[in-house]
Amino acid sequence: MKYITTPIYYINARPHLGHAYTTIAADVMARYWRGRGQKVFFLAGTDEHGLKVQKVAEKEGVEPKKYADKMAAIFQETWKRLDIKWDFFIRTTDAAHQKYVGDFAAKLYRQGDIYKDTYRGLYCIGCEAYIQDDDLVDGKCLLHNQIPQKIEEDVYFFRLSKYQEHIKKVIETDIFKIEPIERKNEILGFINQKGGLKDMAISRSKLDWGIPLPWDKEHVFYVWFDALLNYLSALKITGANVWPPDLQLMAKDILRFHALIWPAILSAGEESLPKKIFAHGYFTIEGKKMSKTLGNVINPTEVAEKYGTGALRYFLLREFPFGEDGDYSEKNLIRRYNSELADDLGNLLQRTLVMIERFKIEVTNKHREIRHNGIIEGKMESLDFQGALAEINRTIKGANAFIDKEKPWTLVSDAKKSREMGLETDQKTRFEEIFLHLVSILHQVAYYLEPFMPREILEMQKQLKTLKPQPIFPKIKS
Ligand code: MSP
Numbered sequence: 001m002k003y004i005t006t007p008i009y010y011i012n013a014r015p016h017l018g019h020a021y022t023t024i025a026a027d028v029m030a031r032y033w034r035g036r037g038q039k040v041f042f043l044a045g046t047d048e049h050g051l052k053v054q055k056v057a058e059k060e061g062v063e064p065k066k067y068a069d070k071m072a073a074i075f076q077e078t079w080k081r082l083d084i085k086w087d088f089f090i091r092t093t094d095a096a097h098q099k100y101v102g103d104f105a106a107k108l109y110r111q112g113d114i115y116k117d118t119y120r121g122l123y124c125i126g127c128e129a130y131i132q133d134d135d136l137v138d139g140k141c142l143l144h145n146q147i148p149q150k151i152e153e154d155v156y157f158f159r160l161s162k163y164q165e166h167i168k169k170v171i172e173t174d175i176f177k178i179e180p181i182e183r184k185n186e187i188l189g190f191i192n193q194k195g196g197l198k199d200m201a202i203s204r205s206k207l208d209w210g211i212p213l214p215w216d217k218e219h220v221f222y223v224w225f226d227a228l229l230n231y232l233s234a235l236k237i238t239g240a241n242v243w244p245p246d247l248q249l250m251a252k253d254i255l256r257f258h259a260l261i262w263p264a265i266l267s268a269g270e271e272s273l274p275k276k277i278f279a280h281g282y283f284t285i286e287g288k289k290m291s292k293t294l295g296n297v298i299n300p301t302e303v304a305e306k307y308g309t310g311a312l313r314y315f316l317l318r319e320f321p322f323g324e325d326g327d328y329s330e331k332n333l334i335r336r337y338n339s340e341l342a343d344d345l346g347n348l349l350q351r352t353l354v355m356i357e358r359f360k361i362e363v364t365n366k367h368r369e370i371r372h373n374g375i376i377e378g379k380m381e382s383l384d385f386q387g388a389l390a391e392i393n394r395t396i397k398g399a400n401a402f403i404d405k406e407k408p409w410t411l412v413s414d415a416k417k418s419r420e421m422g423l424e425t426d427q428k429t430r431f432e433e434i435f436l437h438l439v440s441i442l443h444q445v446a447y448y449l450e451p452f453m454p455r456e457i458l459e460m461q462k463q464l465k466t467l468k469p470q471p472i473f474p475k476i477k478s
Pocket residue numbers: 006007008009010011017018019021022047227228229230249250251252253254281282283284290
């Protein structure tokens with residue numbers, strides 16, 4: 001059984017291409033594992049508390065919960081449109097999640113891992129994080145171009161410092177694996193910095209959009225304390241017995257929360273740690289950061305409507321290595337779509353099926369046996385989606401080149417003649433070999449591409465059954 005998670009996204013804005021990227025990657029992995037016969041629990045969800053959400057709801061003049069209901073539905077609609085097949089969708093406003101967080105924290109409070117003290121410092125609503133003076137430029141948070149709140153209040157702290165050495169050890173030894181390796185080193189470097197990890201504030205008073213602390217109703221939990229526990233509460237709610245996660249995906253922006261605070265909270269709660277967290281890169285849009293101010297926020301549904309869901313999913317994971325930063329541009333999407341999907345794959349399927357029909361080739365179970373490819377599987381397991389897709393494309397190109405070289409139509413008349421005469425000839429054998437090869441390559445390609453483009457590959461598999469070719473990837477005029 002595999003347990004895989006994505007971050008639960010803030011609902012202060014509609015889902016954009018960045019959220020889609022991580023969610024698609026998780027869906028591809030989940031589908032890949034399912035295709036290999038494994039049981040998978042894929043968790044998605046929304047992070048609905050916090051000041052950021054409260055502010056937007058206020059601006060729209062609706063109750064935060066009502067606003068959250070609307071946005072959670074939009075996220076789910078979007079994921080459906082992108083062929084994301086999650087097993088459970090957690091919302092942090094679920095009563096059961098709220099109860100779980102309260103109970104979990106109460107245990108930590110009872111055992112002395114949570115205590116009350118005064119917090120003096122800064123809070124950036126954009127980051128939903130306590131920040132330091134040296135995070136500021138001209139008094140503003142660099143990331144959000146916002147003046148942070150100054151806070152001086154009595155809050156509850158979590159004894160993060162107590163777990164520092166333990167966290168360091170589990171990261172160093174890969175008991176709690178952080179990938180890619182650069183990210184792991186970055187986190188270890190951060191822990192080793194002067195001062196080490198400090199205890200962290202986990203509650204706010206004078207705030208009401210959050211989960212109240214069970215032992216002090218004047219406070220609500222800091223949104224990250226609430227949010228991280230979703231990965232556990234979801235299992236409590238569904239009864240799925242899959243702890244710990246095999247893979248937790250996110251971008252590098254929120255790695256510190258997951259690599260430092262998360263294992264500390266889990267250790268305090270005596271839960272085992274996730275096996276692997278993977279922080280992928282950040283992408284820009286035509287060289288620029290995706291932002292509301294620049295007006296270049298991309299709605300993934302629109303891209304899917306325009307070019308097809310499969311095209312979007314394929315392109316995002318094909319274009320640059322998962323784990324590194326990259327760039328998204330429509331021009332490159334069209335180019336890759338036309339060359340690798342419309343030309344390479346589309347042609348291979350079309351030509352093969354047309355020949356099968358014309359030459360009346362009998363397709364048997366032998367043609368449909370999946371030939372496993374260790375290179376592709378190795379790349380999938382290590383989340384090298386780009387590498388896996390490159391290998392699949394190489395196979396497709398190879399098969400097209402094979403047709404060009406073999407020119408099966410030149411063998412056909414000999415083969416036909418030999419069949420009529422009831423004779424076995426070399427040509428006939430070769431002719432059969434060629435189509436056995438081509439059809440099994442098509443089945444292999446469909447098998448490995450299904451996680452990336454489920455609906456298009458379903459269509460391809462249908463055609464491989466009916467042997468009636470229909471364009472699946474019509475060429476886009478650029
Ligand atoms: N609510 C928290 C996560 C809590 S998880 C317990 C949060 N939400 S978020 O809406 O800001 O989502 C951040 C995540 O969105 C990133 O980690 C990444 O998965 C995805 N991305 C957002 N923009 C992105 C890019 N431009 N590029 C790649 N991923 C992006 O943080």
